[in-house]
Amino acid sequence: MLKIIKVTQLDYFDNLYITCSDDSIERNDFIVAKTKRGLEVLRVVKGTYEISKDNIVESDGEFLRLATEEDFITYKENDKKAEEAMKFCQSAISDENLEMRLVNAKYTLDMNKLIFNFTSDERVDFRSLVRTLATKFKTRIELRQIGVRDEAKYLGGIGPCGRAHCCSTFLGDFAPVSIQMAKNQDLSLSPSKISGACGRLMCCLNYEDEYYEEARVKLPDVGSKVKTPAGLGKVIGINILDLTVRVKSKDDYIEEYTEEDLAQLEVVN
Structure with a gap:
């Protein structure tokens, strides 16, 4: 152990x-x-x-x-120095015309290393930049290329739910998110509706996906024909959260069936 x-x-x-x-x-x-x-x-x-x-x-x-209290004082002082280092690095990036977006800079507590995180659509040759930074700050330099989801995690912000981004508050690791998860939850497939600040699918689509998958197995698909106690009908709507089904009969009468009533429905192929 x-x-x-x-x-x-x-x-x-x-x-x-x-x-x-x-x-x-x-x-x-x-x-x-x-x-x-x-x-x-x-x-x-x-x-x-x-x-x-x-x-x-x-x-x-x-x-x-x-x-200790001294550690916190040093941490705050290092943060201020890292802000100045970031400004210098940004200027150096512009001077060398490098295609990279600087996200943040951070010193280790003992200032033995200065870490710069950046994003880029391409692989960047930053060897000359590292030499420039090492000469300026007289410490070990580390340039780390991160993804857009990591960038959102570093920068933080407010999501469409009105709360701080999950990635920067409690999510330790990024779980895979697929468009099928949005389909399972009958969400709009418009990118602006289901994408986060990083431009990728929102992490929260993954939270309830398991429930929706399990619930869908219990319910007939919209458009399917079913036999009911009142006769043959067509499923025109389902409510996954309440586990209810709306069925329209031949005479246009609409009946709602609850989870307890689902056993009365027989899907007709």
Whole structure:
């Protein structure tokens, strides 16, 4: 068994699993950990617990200590320096005419590394840019190309539901989302209606898809002919949330059948 804690970064939500042998670490504690990016201040979202080594490929880092007031002061100072670094980097990108969109910049806590995240439609040769940045900031430079969904996660924002983006508040990983999920839920297939700020299908389409798939198996399709106690009819509408079916008979009489009544309906091929 392996003892780990589940943490996230302070400026956006991103699940990280850190090895930790200290059983006193609890939710909402702030810690300093050594991760793949370097030394970072992280917030605990799940305290120390045990997990089988078979259930986790590799931990994302190692717990070092609880964060101190000095750590937070350093973190805020580093953020200000990273803002200035981002302005310089953006200017350097323009000077070199590179086809890349800078998303953010971040120092590790010990300032041993300066990380720039960017998006681009193409592969970018940024070797000259790295040399320019290293000369300017006298530290290790890392340029990371990320996708549009990751960009939305970093930048944050408000979705059409009126709440903050799921990806930047509680979603640790991106689950696959397909257009079939929108079809299962009878949603408009207009891209503007089902796309998020990143331009991809909204992550929330995935939340209730399993229920809709299970519910659809219980209901006849719209347009199918069914035998009812009142005779032969045609399904003109279904309500998946209430599990009800509206059937129109030959004399144009419309009857609604509930989940308990579905056994009375026999689909006619």
